[in-house]
Amino acid sequence: MRRLALVLALLALSAAQRSCGPEGLQKFYAKIREFAESDDNPFKDEVDEQDQAISRLESRIGIIFAEADKAVNQAEKYAQVLDNLEAQVEGIEGTGCEVGEFNCGDGFTCIDKVLVCDKHNDCKDGYDESEGVCFNPFETDSVWIGTFITDSCTTRQPQNMKLTITDAHPQDYLHSDVSVTAAIYLEASNFGEHVEANFRLHGDYYFGTRQMVFQPPEDDRLGIIIQYDGHHSRDATGWVVRESSLEKCAEIIFHRQ
Numbered sequence: 635m636r637r638l639a640l641v642l643a644l645l646a647l648s649a650a651q652r653s654c655g656p657e658g659l660q661k662f663y664a665k666i667r668e669f670a671e672s673d674d675n676p677f678k679d680e681v682d683e684q685d686q687a688i689s690r691l692e693s694r695i696g697i698i699f700a701e702a703d704k705a706v707n708q709a710e711k712y713a714q715v716l717d718n719l720e721a722q723v724e725g726i727e728g729t730g731c732e733v734g735e736f737n738c739g740d741g742f743t744c745i746d747k748v749l750v751c752d753k754h755n756d757c758k759d760g761y762d763e764s765e766g767v768c769f770n771p772f773e774t775d776s777v778w779i780g781t782f783i784t785d786s787c788t789t790r791q792p793q794n795m796k797l798t799i800t801d802a803h804p805q806d807y808l809h810s811d812v813s814v815t816a817a818i819y820l821e822a823s824n825f826g827e828h829v830e831a832n833f834r835l836h837g838d839y840y841f842g843t844r845q846m847v848f849q850p851p852e853d854d855r856l857g858i859i860i861q862y863d864g865h866h867s868r869d870a871t872g873w874v875v876r877e878s879s880l881e882k883c884a885e886i887i888f889h890r891q
Contacts, residue, residue: 736842747842748810770812770839771867772846774802780886787883790829792822812839850877
């Protein structure tokens with residue numbers, strides 16, 4: 635009986651489309667909606683039950699997505715904690731390789747830093763050419779704010795510095811490092827005197843050591859080395875170093891804006 639009613643409704647709809655025209659068809663649709671919502675509709679109870687079932691299903695799906703979002707956020711937090719721990723361990727124990735060498739990620743294979751990101755796989759699994767390794771955090775137009783932690787060598791004794799990367803491009807002849815140009819702004823207030831200074835820096839970012847090395851911009855021959863740990867793309871530790879001995883005489887914590 636219900637199937638017959640449905641067939642008759644479909645036939646009526648087809649006839650209305652052929653003969654009623656736009657205005658008549660709108661009136662016909664209005665009648666159908668009125669009938670569907672009335673108590674005379676034999677399917678009304680089933681439709682109401684289906685609407686309730688759909689509402690319950692939507693509610694359950696919403697709960698599932700909310701739980702999934704929580705799980706993803708927790709996983710990201712755990713991943714960040716693990717990255718922090720790994721970075722701290724590497725900072726304490728080192729990479730297990732000599733100065734100027736790169737660890738292939740297996741704990742014992744070391745290659746020269748100039749072989750890293752040179753478009754040839756030198757580690758067995760190609761780790762030295764992977765996307766995570768061949769990533770330059772000091773890209774063009776990036777801005778880094780540095781806070782001085784210690785300083786036993788600069789004459790201005792600044793509290794903060796602003797480092798703006800104005801250009802970063804691969805070397806034409808050596809793919810293992812990136813040529814970087816930057817502008818640095820220093821600000822210091824000591825003994826009631828406010829000092830500001832601007833410099834232009836030139837240097838290189840080395841994929842194999844994850845170090846940004848800036849040449850000394852002044853006659854005091856103090857350069858800047860910034861160490862990226864490979865885990866925190868927006869944070870790095872830097873030092874002011876004496877060119878002659880590479881002695882670290884000031885420490886700076888950098889954060890990317």
